[in-house]
Amino acid sequence: MPELPEVETVKRAIETAALSHQVAQVWQSGKKMRWPIPADIDAALRGGTITTARRRGKYIVLDIAAGGEASPKLGSPKLSSPKLRSHGHSMIIHLGMSGSVRIYPHDKAPERLTHDHLVITTSHASGGVKLVLNDPRRFGGIQLVPLGEDSAHPLLKGMGVEPLGNAMSGEMMKDAFHGKAAPIKTTLLDQKIIAGIGNIYASEALFLAGVSPKRKARNVSLAKCQDLAAAVRVVLEKAIAAGGTSLRDHVQPGGEIGYFVQQLNVYGRDGEPCPTCQQPIKMIRQTGRASFYCSACQR
Numbered sequence: 001m002p003e004l005p006e007v008e009t010v011k012r013a014i015e016t017a018a019l020s021h022q023v024a025q026v027w028q029s030g031k032k033m034r035w036p037i038p039a040d041i042d043a044a045l046r047g048g049t050i051t052t053a054r055r056r057g058k059y060i061v062l063d064i065a066a067g068g069e070a071s072p073k074l075g076s077p078k079l080s081s082p083k084l085r086s087h088g089h090s091m092i093i094h095l096g097m098s099g100s101v102r103i104y105p106h107d108k109a110p111e112r113l114t115h116d117h118l119v120i121t122t123s124h125a126s127g128g129v130k131l132v133l134n135d136p137r138r139f140g141g142i143q144l145v146p147l148g149e150d151s152a153h154p155l156l157k158g159m160g161v162e163p164l165g166n167a168m169s170g171e172m173m174k175d176a177f178h179g180k181a182a183p184i185k186t187t188l189l190d191q192k193i194i195a196g197i198g199n200i201y202a203s204e205a206l207f208l209a210g211v212s213p214k215r216k217a218r219n220v221s222l223a224k225c226q227d228l229a230a231a232v233r234v235v236l237e238k239a240i241a242a243g244g245t246s247l248r249d250h251v252q253p254g255g256e257i258g259y260f261v262q263q264l265n266v267y268g269r270d271g272e273p274c275p276t277c278q279q280p281i282k283m284i285r286q287t288g289r290a291s292f293y294c295s296a297c298q299r
């Protein structure tokens with residue numbers, strides 16, 4: 001499942017490849033993903049300009065401002081109702097379990113692959129690109145909302161703080177964990193508290209902070225919350241940097257966005273020696289998800 005660093009890497013790749021490009025055509029497979037792709041998506045986006053690529057939690061948001069003739073004149077008295085003003089759309093993209101994005105220079109795109117569900121062809125003075133969303137399991141999907149209204153969408157509304165944002169801190173965590181009897185590992189995965197920490201980086205951050213995944217969230221001290229907030233930032237930023245090194249050639253010959261998972265300390269390493277104390281790393285299941293930890297280093 002794509003985690004925050006991969007989503008951030010995909011976002012940056014789209015930003016690098018397609019920012020300020022005009023949408024020339026949108027093709028869709030017609031297959032239902034997590035949600036149906038709007039039937040009129042080509043008409044809705046064609047002629048628009050990709051003005052921003054953003055990330056919120058594990059969602060990518062592309063702002064596509066309405067272009068040329070399709071765009072109503074601003075300040076026109078006939079368009080006083082905000083609903084009638086079509087300034088464009090924000091496209092919320094969720095990669096789900098198996099979603100991926102490929103990017104090709106427009107003149108080097110091969111035939112469509114099985115499980116390609118959305119292809120956005122762009123034009124730009126520097127040459128257009130094709131952005132391809134592929135998803136074999138179709139747990140991912142897209143939603144179109146009026147431009148800039150993504151944060152009010154049910155998917156994003158009520159989402160917690162960004163783990164790399166300024167609101168993330170030990171104090172914030174301590175407050176959020178108040179009265180929570182659930183294990184800290186499970187609580188870290190709660191998107192309403194912190195948005196975008198997935199299973200891999202929850203285990204890695206707890207290892208770095210020396211906190212047992214089994215500890216009740218309410219019993220994690222402020223000092224440990226501060227360690228944990230710092231650890232979350234470190235593991236995510238390292239992973240993004242690992243994606244970033246491969247991003248220099250972000251459009252691979254096959255269109256894939258280069259991404260290498262960083263060296264992990266505990267995740268997926270049960271039975272292997274702890275990198276700090278050499279005791280075997282343990283694996284437990286918490287609400288169905290695997291947690292990896294060192295019982296000697298993490299308390």
Ligand SMILES: [Zn+2]
Nearest residue numbers: 274277294297
């Ligand atoms: Zn250890």
